[in-house]
Amino acid sequence: MDARHYASAGVPTILYGTGxxxxxxxxxxxxxxxxxxxDLRLATEVVARFAYDWLAGERP
Structure with missing residues (x-):
């Protein structure tokens, strides 16, 4: 869980996992x-869809 170190340093952080x-x-x-x-399958699908949208330029 290294994200806590980035967050405490003020770096915007998103943490996502399964389980x-x-x-x-x-x-x-x-x-x-x-x-x-x-749960693993669902989390993998979420990450794959996010990556696809991000790489396709569909950003908020």
């Missing part, structure tokens, strides 16, 4: 970290 809202439920950054495959 449950509570990181402890996914055992985040520990042995046996886990997520549901459906």
């Amino acid at each position: 449950p809202k509570d990181p402890l439920d996914a055992n985040v950054h520990r042995a046996n970290e886990r997520i549901k495959v459906a």
Whole structure:
């Protein structure tokens, strides 16, 4: 979670990930970290759509 360092330095930061809202439920950054495959697929789709739109010049 390096984004916190950028944010604390005043760098605009967006953090996006997959899995449950509570990181402890996914055992985040520990042995046996886990997520549901459906959550991974959805997060991958969101990132791919964002990248496609961004590269196509569709920016807000």
